[in-house]
Amino acid sequence: MASVKEILVQEVERLSEEDAVRVLELLRSRKSSRAKEFPELTREEVISRAAGRPGIRPPDLNAPPFRKVKPITCTGISASELLIRDRR
Numbered sequence: 001m002a003s004v005k006e007i008l009v010q011e012v013e014r015l016s017e018e019d020a021v022r023v024l025e026l027l028r029s030r031k032s033s034r035a036k037e038f039p040e041l042t043r044e045e046v047i048s049r050a051a052g053r054p055g056i057r058p059p060d061l062n063a064p065p066f067r068k069v070k071p072i073t074c075t076g077i078s079a080s081e082l083l084i085r086d087r088r
Contacts, residue, residue, distance in 0.1 A: 002010075015023065041049070043065065050058040077085075 012020065012023070044061060047058040047061055050056050
């Protein structure tokens, strides 16, 4: 069974040039309107939004952000790479 993207490509190939231009304009307008739909939030806004959800206990607004850490370097394959490899 073909994926949605494959079907979409097939359908786009069948379009006339005029229809393809209209579809492209539609996609671009959706992309720009979606960017306005989800503005970038500050840390305080994210915490206040999370506070209203059941089961979530956000940190205190005055709590400092997590500090930067330096990853540990080891020999061999990392655990995350092994996990990804096992799942493929």
